[in-house]
Amino acid sequence: MVLMVILLLRLVTLISLNHRRFIIVRNKDMSCHFRHRVFGLPSGSVTVEFAIIVAFILPVLIFGIIDLGKFVWVRQVTTEVSRLGGGKIFAREKKYGYIDIYDANDTKNEILLNLLENAGSPILRNDNKDKWKIIVSQITAEKGSNIPSTPWDDQNMCISKQIHRGELDVNSAIGRQGEEPNEAALPHIYNHLKFDTVNNRADKSELGVVEVFYKYEPITPLPNFIEGILQMDGSGVIIRNCKAFF
Secondary structure, X not given: OHHHHHHHHHHHHHHHHHOOOXXXXXXXXXXXXXXXXXXXXXXXXXXXXXXXXXXXXXXXXXXXXXXXXXXXXXXXXXXXXXXXXXXXXXXOOHHHXXXXXXXXXXXXXXXXXHHHHHXXXXXXXXXXXXXXXXXXXXXXXXXXXXXXXXXXXXXXXXXXXXXXXXXXXXXXXXXXXXXXXXXXXXXXXXXXXOEEOOOOEEOOOEEEEEEEEEEEXXXXXXXXXXXXXHHOEOOEEXXXXXXXXX
C-alpha cells in the first residue's frame, strides 16, 4: 500500500512537471531569458519515466476499484443477512414471526435458513456452498440453579441450540452447541447473561446470535501487486459478520 501511494505521488509530480515550467536566469548583462527545465532531467527521460509509472499504476488502480468495490459490497450483503436473521430469532411473541430455534421443529428452522439464504442470494447460492456458511445460535443465560427439564446445566451459560447452512470449513466464533459461549466473541453482551445475585436473575434470559461467513476471493491479480491488501492473498479472505439480539 505504501509503495502504491509513493508511485501515485510520483505520477502526480510527473504530470505537473510535464507542463512547461520556466526559471529565470540572468546573464552577464543582466538581461533575462527563460529556460525550460524539469528538475534537471531531459524531457525524454521524464516521458519514459512517466510512461513506465502510468503502465504500472493504472492497472493497480483499476484492480483496486474492482476488488475493493466488490469487497465492500459483499460485506454489506453479509451485514444485511445477519441483521435479518437476528430479527427473526429475537425473543418476542411468535405471532410476529419470531422463531425460537430450540423449540421450533426442523421445518420451521429450515424456513428460517431458507429466508436467510434468499436474503443473501447475490452471493449465497447453491452452486457455491463451499464458500459460505450461516450459523444461528441460541444462548441461555445463567439461571442460578439447575432446571431438570433442560439437557444442560442452567447454573452456567450454554449454547442451547445451533443450526447452520452452507459448507465453508469454519466454526462459530462463540462456540458449539452444548458448550459455554466464548466470552471474547460477545464482549458487550456476555455480562448481561450472567446471574445477578441482587436481582436473582440475569439481565437477559436468552440471546440469539447470527453469524454469516463468506470466503471472498479476489477477481483480479491485486494481491500480487500489493502484498497483504485486505489481509488476503490470492486464495482470498473469510469475511465474518455477526449480529446478536435479545
